[in-house]
Amino acid sequence: MKAENRFFELLPKVVPADKETVVKIRPLFDHVYFNSDRQYQITYYPVEEIALQSGWPKQNRQNLTVIDDCLRLSQYFEGEQEHVLLVEEVLGSNRRLVGEFRLYSVQPDLFDRKPYKGDIHMHSHLSDGRESPGYVAGCCRKIGLDFMALTDHRKYEPSLAAKQAYDGVPIDLRIYPGEEVHPPNNPVHIVNFGGSFSVNELFEDKEKYQAEVNQIEQQLGPLPAGVDRYVYASCCWSFEKIRKGGGLGVFCHPYWFTGHRYSPSGALTSYLLQTQPFDAYELLGGYDRQSVDSNTLQVARYYEERAMGNELPIVGVSDSHGCETGSLFGWYYTVVLSPTLTHSDLIISIKDLFSVAVESIPGESIRVYGPFRLVKYVLFLLREVLPQQDTLCVEEGRLMLAHLAGDTSAAKSLQALSGRTARRLNTLWA
Secondary structure, X not given: OOHHHHHEEEEOOEEEOOXXXXXXXXXXXXXXXXXXOOEEXXXXXXXXXXXXXXXXXXXXXXXXXXXXXXXXXXXXXXXOEEEEEEEEEEEOOEEEXXXXXXXXXXXXXXXXXXEEEEXXXXXXXXXXXXXXXXXXXXXXXXXXXXXXXXXXXXXXXXXXXXXXXXXXXXXXXXXXXXXEEOOOOOOOOEEEEOOOOOOHHHHHOHHHXXXXXXXXXXXXXXXXXXXXXXXXXXXXXXXXXXXXXXXXXXXXXXXXXXXXXXXXXXXXXXXXXXXXXXXXXXXXXXXXXXXXXXXXXXXXXXXXXXHOOOOOOXXXXXXXXXXXXXXXXXOEEEEEEEOOOOHHHHHHHHHOOOEEEEEOOOOOOOEEEOOHHHHHHHHHHHHHOXXXXXXXXXXXXXXXXXXXXXXXXXXXXXXXXXXXXXXXXXHHEO
């Protein structure tokens, strides 16, 4: 975390574009306090130099007065861009840098949304993962996630068990139902995020399933070479059932290399991308360091589709099979810019293209993928806003796991922390 964000509080950090806003810089500790007997100056830089209306003069310093131990600046923040406030203390002919403070101005469609981190593809020990559903949920909060869904193979119940593990406990992590759907004789992996019923269980009525898929097949026109009619119809059936339950149907890891080939086939992947029966595309999936080719191909394919005018809603997921393995968990996730954390708002926001996929492999720089406008904004949020949120979440996650382990005082401590992350986000928006 940057020193400026550890030692000072800049409010607000997200402001409406094309409006004048008063921002305040407040020291958090005595060793960085502002001395009212000293002179302070600020130099303002609009990062993209969008300043047609504000008359921004380059390198123009403004004198600031310490009021109530804070520095205040009224500024017209023009356009959608990042802004730098360079604060210096004037010491005679010398200057001492106090800090480089940053904020972001956004248009109304983004200003009304907050950033929420989530992972909607992971596994517990009830399929091929390692830990219990409740344990996975607690670990998700420890790494700063705001929402999650457990998606065990062919099993819906573990996702409900994750939520039930904290029944009656005041937690801020949103735990939603989910499952990884495996249609019979179909190589495509599908995530059901947030659906109100299990799609996997529908396969138990084989006759009904086959009859409904056959009906879809009969309605299909000619398909490209290499696309199996049953497999494609089965995918359409699965995605439609997920939507019927109010869920988000995710087309998973299309460039998974297994058995000396990609699964699913290239022809099927291309046709699914062309016709888009799914709700979201898994842009980043759970691949280890030695399997980076698959994510690279998924990212490249996404941008190629966009260049051809095919807008794809996207998610990033860890597909982790253990929280303590040192691999995958926390490496990939989604940031959704959504009005709220409700299930419906998250799904609508993803479908409306207000999400990005994030790669955060330990020891490497964070990378963000998605629409350029959102990537710029989320990079700012990951640097200037979300690290402090992550710090708050660590204690909540620890207490969740303590509750799971039988600590009877943990629930009371969680009650005291309830709503803390949401309140902090609200203070950072003008």
